[in-house]
Amino acid sequence: MHNAFADLFLLVDADPTQDRLARRWQGVVAATDPKKRPVELLDTVRIAFGAKPRNPQAMEAFRQAFKGADDAFRMTGNELEVRVLAEAALLNVLDSDSSDSDVVALALLTGDCRGLGPKLPHEDQLLAMATQLLSRRAVQVRNQPLAKAYGGSSALEKAVKKAETTGEPSDVVAALIQVDQFDSDVSTAFETMAATWNNRIAALQEQLQILWWVFGETSDDLGLHISKLALPAATLVCAREVSRLRAFTPRALAVSAVLDRVLRLVDPKGRSTVSIQAAVNGPTREWRTAWIQELDGADLGFLSPTVFATNKSLESEGADDWLPSFRSSTAINPTASMAPSALALQACDEIELLSRTTK
Numbered sequence: 001m002h003n004a005f006a007d008l009f010l011l012v013d014a015d016p017t018q019d020r021l022a023r024r025w026q027g028v029v030a031a032t033d034p035k036k037r038p039v040e041l042l043d044t045v046r047i048a049f050g051a052k053p054r055n056p057q058a059m060e061a062f063r064q065a066f067k068g069a070d071d072a073f074r075m076t077g078n079e080l081e082v083r084v085l086a087e088a089a090l091l092n093v094l095d096s097d098s099s100d101s102d103v104v105a106l107a108l109l110t111g112d113c114r115g116l117g118p119k120l121p122h123e124d125q126l127l128a129m130a131t132q133l134l135s136r137r138a139v140q141v142r143n144q145p146l147a148k149a150y151g152g153s154s155a156l157e158k159a160v161k162k163a164e165t166t167g168e169p170s171d172v173v174a175a176l177i178q179v180d181q182f183d184s185d186v187s188t189a190f191e192t193m194a195a196t197w198n199n200r201i202a203a204l205q206e207q208l209q210i211l212w213w214v215f216g217e218t219s220d221d222l223g224l225h226i227s228k229l230a231l232p233a234a235t236l237v238c239a240r241e242v243s244r245l246r247a248f249t250p251r252a253l254a255v256s257a258v259l260d261r262v263l264r265l266v267d268p269k270g271r272s273t274v275s276i277q278a279a280v281n282g283p284t285r286e287w288r289t290a291w292i293q294e295l296d297g298a299d300l301g302f303l304s305p306t307v308f309a310t311n312k313s314l315e316s317e318g319a320d321d322w323l324p325s326f327r328s329s330t331a332i333n334p335t336a337s338m339a340p341s342a343l344a345l346q347a348c349d350e351i352e353l354l355s356r357t358t359k
Contacts, residue, residue, distance in 0.1 A: 001025045002091050004125070009088075011121055012081045020070075024085060027066030027073070031089045034100065038065050041093065041100060042303060042357065045107040048086035048126075049118045050079075051302060051331075062086065083121050094129055099356075102137060102250055105130035106353040111303045114342050116276075116332050118302070134250040141248045142203040144196050156182045206247035213245060214258055217265055220244075221287065226265040232274050233282030234266045235340050236306065239347035240291055249352055259348070260341040273337035276326075279347075280309045280334075281319045288314055295351070298358040302330035304350040306343070309334060 005025055009016055031038060038061040043053035053059055059082075066073045066085060093104045108130040111117050120126050156178040163175040217226050220241050229237060238259055246252070264270055280288070288310050299308040308330065312322035326334050338346075 002028075002088065002095060004091060005088050008084055008091075008122055008125075012084050023070040023073075024066060025088070026069035028085060028088045028092055030068060031062060031065040031085075032092045034098075038062065041104055042107055042300065044086050044089050045104065045111060045303065048083055048090055048120055049111050049302075050083055051111075051118060054301070080121065087120060087122055087126060090126065091129065094133055097133075097137075101133055103353065103356050105133045106250070106349055106356065107300075107303050109134075110300075110305070110346065110349050110353055113302075113305050113332055114338050114346055116336050116338070117305070118331050135253055138248075138250045138253050141250070142199070142206075142252070144199045202247050206245065206252065209245045209247075210242065210252070210254075210258060213242065214262060217262070221290075226262055229266055230282055231263075231266045231272055231340060232278035233287075234263060235274055235279045235344040236283060236291070236310075236347055237287070238262050239306075239344040239351065240294075243348050243351040246352070249356065251348060251352055255348060256341065256345055259344045263340045263344065267340060270339075272340060274340045274343055275335050275337045276306055276309050276332070276343070277320075277323065277334040279306065279343055280313050285314065295354055296358065298354050300350075300354065300357070302332060304354060305330055305332050306347045307350050307354065 001021070002025075005028070006016070006021055009021060009024065013020070031044070039047075039053070039058045040055065043055055043058040044062065046053045047059065047062055055061075060075070062085075063073070063075050063082060067075060090104050090108065094101050108120075108126055112120075112123070112127055156175075159171070159175040159178040163171040213220070218224065219226060219229065219237055221237065222229070226234065226238070242255060242258060242262075243251075246255075260270075283291075292307070292311055292314060295307060297311075299311050301308055305326075309322065309326050312326050313319075316322040323334055326332070
């Protein structure tokens with residue numbers, strides 16, 4: 001049982017029995033079993049946020065995981081408990097330190113939309129865990145430990161000496177077996193070392209590509225100096241371009257500072273704010289169309305709000321025609337403002353989440 005589960009469940013039951021906690025955790029394990037997971041991870045995230053899952057059967061399947069562990073579990077009328085149990089399921093996945101952990105952490109951050117999205121029952125705790133996990137993983141994937149040099153085989157040396165001394169066929173065969181094993185060990189050690197150095201080289205290339213983009217101060221897509229862009233449009237343009245330079249997932253920790261640095265070319269004093277509405281309506285329709293095509297037309301609803309808004313804007317004629325549909329689908333206010341770098345980072349995280357879940 002996760003050490004935070006009992007505290008989470010206090011929101012549902014101020015004095016739960018150990019039996020109830022154990023049965024609920026048994027349901028959490030069933031709901032997150034990677035071999036037979038009854039509900040897709042992103043739908044579990046949606047349930048935790050109190051949003052409607054994309055799969056119409058997801059809510060019932062999620063509840064059934066707990067019904068199987070405790071026949072007294074109610075299948076209706078316990079919405080808060082279900083949301084808290086979904087949070088517990090997500091904590092269990094985050095704790096697994098797997099590729100699924102990255103997806104869950106990204107979805108929690110993008111669904112929160114820098115504070116504009118729907119609220120989780122334990123928002124601060126889950127978002128902090130998601131941020132910490134992605135920060136740790138971003139460093140981990142770019143800094144694989146160097147492989148130790150292969151130290152040779154004492155067994156091979158002994159077997160060869162014995163075969164030379166005795167000349168017995170059985171000893172010669174034993175020595176040949178050790179030679180074959182030595183060859184295999186050396187090959188494995190070389191492959192491990194090569195993979196490690198390839199990782200280091202790829203990480204260095206990623207850094208260099210991003211630095212060239214920063215110091216070039218030019219939009220690759222538009223062929224303009226960044227300072228020539230209007231601020232609302234610049235947020236999505238910069239997010240799209242820096243995301244293309246990512247060689248690993250999760251994104252590098254420095255991307256936040258990189259976006260802030262580049263967007264200061266448009267807003268030197270750093271005092272401006274920008275809304276999703278302004279950011280989406282800023283670029284031309286041609287640019288928006290190309291961006292959505294680059295993402296294969298995918299979006300994840302409120303879990304990718306800037307991409308979802310861009311899709312909706314392309315379905316509308318007027319600049320504001322898409323707003324009612326966006327509001328009703330996401331519960332996010334598209335006119336609420338945030339720092340330009342925060343909105344750009346939101347778009348980067350959405351792009352990364354889509355790359356992990358739709359291809």
